[in-house]
Amino acid sequence: MPDTAVVPPRPIAGSRVSGSRPGGGNLPLLRDPDHYEEINVIGTGAYGTVYKARDTVNDTIVAIKKVKLGLTEDGVPMQVLREISLLKQLGKANHPNIVRLLDICHGQRLDREMVLYLVFEHVDQDLNTYIEKCPSPGLGPDRVKDIIWQILNGVDFLHSNRIVHRDLKPQNILVSRDCSVKLADFGLARIYDFSSLLTTVVVTLWYRSPEVLLGNSYATPVDLWSCGCIFAELFLRKPLFPGQYEIDQLNQIFQILGTPSVEEWPSNSSIGREAFASRPIRPMSNIIPEMDQHALDLLQKLLVFNSDDRISAGKALLHPYFAEFGFHPTSHSPDLTSESSHSGGSMSEGGASSDANTSLSPVTTSTSFSSHETSGESFGDLSGVMESNH
Structure with a gap:
């Protein structure tokens, strides 16, 4: 998508959380997004706003999708966590025609919604x-x-x-400078089915x-x-x-x-x-x-x-x-x-x-994870999120 707005680089603000309590929905193992500097807005779609940003740790350009998730009384819905963890597992496969999910960070949290930052490889x-x-x-x-x-x-x-x-x-199929074609936005429709926070953008x-x-x-x-x-x-x-x-x-x-x-x-x-x-x-x-x-x-x-x-x-x-x-x-x-x-x-x-x-x-389907597949090794950075939502 063409760049639509330019702003000076600035850290992407998160909300630091610590500790964990059952049912509280705290996110002890998700990183704060403050090591990403926003460069400009790439576009806005049904599943959230996408930013071009710089990872200040390794000095690389990434694309960050800022999404709002609806919360239940127990925090982030388990189905949403499973879907996101599945996307992370797929990213490890490094398929040449799939946009890689590199990182997941937490953002602002309110009573009934919270912000997640999904960090993807940037494609031109x-x-x-x-x-x-x-x-x-x-x-x-x-x-x-x-x-x-x-x-x-x-x-x-x-x-x-x-x-x-x-x-x-065509808007969510990306083309790199070397003419590689990569699919983006897969899995997000299901995540939004659970959280019901779609934007008003006409699909x-x-x-x-x-x-x-x-x-x-x-x-x-x-x-x-x-x-x-x-x-x-x-x-x-x-x-x-x-x-x-x-x-x-x-x-x-x-x-x-x-x-x-x-x-x-x-x-x-x-x-x-x-x-x-x-x-x-x-x-x-x-x-x-x-x-x-x-x-x-x-x-x-x-x-x-x-x-x-x-x-x-x-x-x-x-x-x-x-x-x-x-x-x-x-x-x-x-x-x-x-x-x-x-x-x-x-x-x-x-x-x-x-x-x-x-x-x-x-990969195992999202609704049929066996007990050994809900371990920290399987869910990576999301294991703490899931434990806090049991």
């Missing part, structure tokens, strides 16, 4: 800015292939570790899957729909489905993919099939003539109305479009069957399994 710009800055006629086909390949690798890693991103879009619908728009249960396929939308945008240099509200977003989709039949329409949807006019399928080759046949085939497998029929990240990486990349899955994830309801606002770790795994063993 987001994919939205990268596309906008690209001179005419746009990205070349090889560069598009490399970008979507890296995105799918990141998504496959998340899914193999039972994380559904839920908000993939775009352009990359949202039909099952989410219709209020149905959803899982990992939502991210593959978003990948399809982003894939098309890399060629078009504009959104494929630029809807303004839920019904309009669905209409935008049906204008291209055609309106699903009555038989295809989910029976438990919050919006009935009769709300939409019947529209025929428009050939994607007419909309994006620059795509070759393999690219078109992959796009059509990503943008499938029925989520059960949508291609997975693992299978997408094995698609002929990526033949020269020589991808070989090392193992298969177990089937994940839990789902969540969009209307309920609670996210499960489950969903369709990823067909291709990475070399990292899947």
Whole structure:
């Protein structure tokens, strides 16, 4: 995201806490953020404000996301602590297509909310800015292939570790100077589901899957729909489905993919099939003539109305479009069957399994930590937080 404000460097103020008492929610093992100097605001999104900052200990530039968490009578909700600890574990894997979580610091605490600082590696710009800055006629086909390949690798890693991103879009996909692509903001949607302190920033619908728009249960396929939308945008240099509200977003989709039949329409949807006019399928080759046949085939497998029929990240990486990349899955994830309801606002770790795994063993799901996994070694700096919230 482009820098939007510049301020003189200054320490990021925390609130020192010490000691621990059961149920008090004290944070004895989280560091104070005063060794980070804020440089400027990078941007503000649904999950908080992001700052560019300098780590004065090792003189490196980082990105800090300042997030507000809702507190219970016992302090920080256990579910939130588990989600954050899971993000820390994933950061240790150092996946090339995932933004690393480097540190977690505590900030100001009030009666019913507190501030956490999530410290990430700093990456130069987001994919939205990268596309906008690209001179005419746009990205070349090889560069598009490399970008979507890296995105799918990141998504496959998340899914193999039972994380559904839920908000993939160019604004939270980062591009470094060496053209590495990294996914950001994964896991934060679930954290905010628990704390219910989302900001008033309007969240775009352009990359949202039909099952989410219709209020149905959803899982990992939502991210593959978003990948399809982003894939098309890399060629078009504009959104494929630029809807303004839920019904309009669905209409935008049906204008291209055609309106699903009555038989295809989910029976438990919050919006009935009769709300939409019947529209025929428009050939994607007419909309994006620059795509070759393999690219078109992959796009059509990503943008499938029925989520059960949508291609997975693992299978997408094995698609002929990526033949020269020589991808070989090392193992298969177990089937994940839990789902969540969009209307309920609670996210499960489950969903369709990823067909291709990475070399990292899947991290335990957030709601099924065994007793030995709640040790200080597993949760790192958050162990004291969790102990104070039992």
